[in-house]
Amino acid sequence: RVIRFADETSLPVLAALTDDNRIYALPQRDLMELVREAEELGVSPLALIEKEIAEGAAPVGVPLESLTLLTPLDAPEVWAAGVTYERSRDARNYEATGGKLDVATFYDKVYDAERPEIFFKSTAARTVGPGQDVCLRSDSSWQIPEPELGLVIGRNGNIVGYTAGNDMSCRDIEGENPLYLPQAKMWRRSCSIGPAVRLAETVADPYRFQIACRIYRNGELAVEGTASTGQLKRRFDELVSFLRRDNDIFDGTVLLTGTCIVPPNDFTLQDGDRIEIEISDIGVLSNTARKLVP
Ligand code: DO4
Ligand code: MG
Structure with a gap:
């Protein structure tokens, strides 16, 4: 799953949420940027997320419940x-x-x-x-x-x-x-x-x-x-x-x-x-x- 949360300066952070509730901050600004990047690389969005995690995407050290969640994307x-x-x-x-x-x-x-x-x-x-x-x-x-x-x-x-x-x-x-x-x-x-x-x-x-x-x-x-x-x-x-x-x-x-x-x-x-x-x-x-x- 993909979520967004507000960091300590209230800026949105895109993150991957695994089924066992581990959270990894992703470098992309939003979900559709991630999807476009995956398209350009010829891989699926999930494969790109897995690559980001393997290459050291930052684990978010707090539980999901303590994050200030935002809409998962700004749907136009x-x-x-x-x-x-x-x-x-x-x-x-x-x-x-x-x-x-x-x-x-x-x-x-x-x-x-x-x-x-x-x-x-x-x-x-x-x-x-x-x-x-x-x-x-x-x-x-x-x-x-x-x-x-x-x-x-x-x-x-x-x-x-x-x-x-x-x-x-x-x-x-x-x-x-x-x-x-x-x-x-x-x-x-x-x-x-x-x-x-x-x-x-x-x-x-x-x-x-x-x-x-x-x-x-x-x-x-x-x-x-x-x-x-x-x-x-x-x-x-x-x-x-x-x-x-x-x-x-x-x-x-x-x-x-x-x-x-x-x-x-x-x-x-x-x-x-x-x-x-x-x-x-x-x-x-x-x-x-x-x-x-x-
Ligand atoms: O016909 C009006 C709206 C129907 C609707 O929103 C729904 O079925 O969920
Ligand atoms: Mg309805």
Whole structure:
């Protein structure tokens, strides 16, 4: 895995995190620089990291928990796919129809259509990393986190790695009118990614990631859900290919792949709730929800 942390002068340091939790500071400034360098050398990113470690990359002498982790990369853009799991389709139908689950909607249509739903979710400036606050909108009273697997993509559409992401969402704004989707999805600090990027070449089967979401209120577990990327309706390369149709993407773009865990319909996030999103082989992304202070 690859992480970034802040050094004592608050500058970002790129580091490799081994499965037995050893950490090595890498000379590259960020993940995509490492990927480009590996391309130029004709080796894989993992092979380049192994070479750096063999040639003396500095071991970081403190445990992971005591580092100030940053977003694992400055994703220039974060896009998101929607209604890619049955659970998301059913939750959206509930919002849009006031609970009349037998009514067919555009969510049913998009779930079955050839073209997936893909929307613009965030920019680097709106995206936070592990341990940072995500914001709650002041004009919504039905807000949830959406735990999602994120694909880290290179400019040519190659999947470099996988991370965890939170597509914070306002169910009331989206349910009122689908044209309000951008407002239901994008505001200050409405997206988080991290804590690490698992290099794609180290993943045998990306349809076997286990995803868990836990929400703590006043230190007590209030909501818990689990799912697997095996339940995804689409293929990851299919989502990437639609994102790239007649579109330029930048190195390090993140594509969130949709949520498969939705809290109960009577749940809304409150100021101070701590959200944990755990994805197997990636790690735990933890953020606290905070009301926006103008
Ligand atoms: O249709 C709206 C958004 C869907 C979404 O974000 C998801 O399924 O994760
Ligand atoms: Mg989503």
